[in-house]
Amino acid sequence: MPETYPIHDLYIKNIQPIEETGIIRWPTLRDSDHILRRFGFAEVVRTYPKSAVKLMVREVADEVWALCEGKVEFHWHDLRQNSPTFDNQYRLICDRPTLLLVPFGVAFGYRVLEGPATLLRLATHDEGIHKGDYQIPWEVEA
Template sequence: MAERFPIHDLTLRPLAATEDPGVVRWLALREADQLLRRFGEAEIIRLSPGHSTALTLRPVVDEAWALLEGAVEAFWHDLRPRSPTSGARYRATLHEPVVLLAPFGVAFGVRALEGPVLLARFATHMRDDPESREDVILEWEPGP
């Protein structure tokens, strides 16, 4: 049975590594995973210890993130008015290769705890897509 989280549609799953001499591969995202409705852009992000991505609300954009190296605090805040978990917040400390989903309408950001941190981000829309005009940068909430 799949793990249940306090935010509807949130997904976390470990990334399995395959290794050949001198090469490590993580299969981060496949069409069969059915995490993204469409493809807009992908980017690789390196965070220094103590730094964070912006906590961003993307009303129409789904994002799949892959943590490849390092440790992060991930934070989700469900701001979808009709979601069964509207208003819910969730924090997770992640230390191993993992893929996660930031569903549309859920504010999301990561903060590097140990690093450097290496992330890959896959989004359904490019940042300059006209449908992304309503993206909002929010203030990080203090941790517990």
């Protein structure tokens, strides 16, 4: 994957498995990666093709997503007025373990192309605590 993306602060990293006797681990995120400035919540998401898809905009929360299994299309749209990449969009199809950063103010969503898909979601702030968080339909170009 390229080192430069059309959205400022976007970070994407392939997750490499480590195989040990009877175990396969996918080290996903470490403090030394310096991606999240604080911790708000974590969840595991299991979803299927044809699930309702929306883009979410978080007012202050950065999010890290990790695709664990499945084939997913990710979609980012930079809605930060002061960003050098304001209004840029980026789509990425992934079918192997991948780590992604979603900066605050960037609309983000995913849809399962072949499923089911399992994802890990980490965020700097809990959901529902900032009135500036909102969703927009996938089809609408924000």
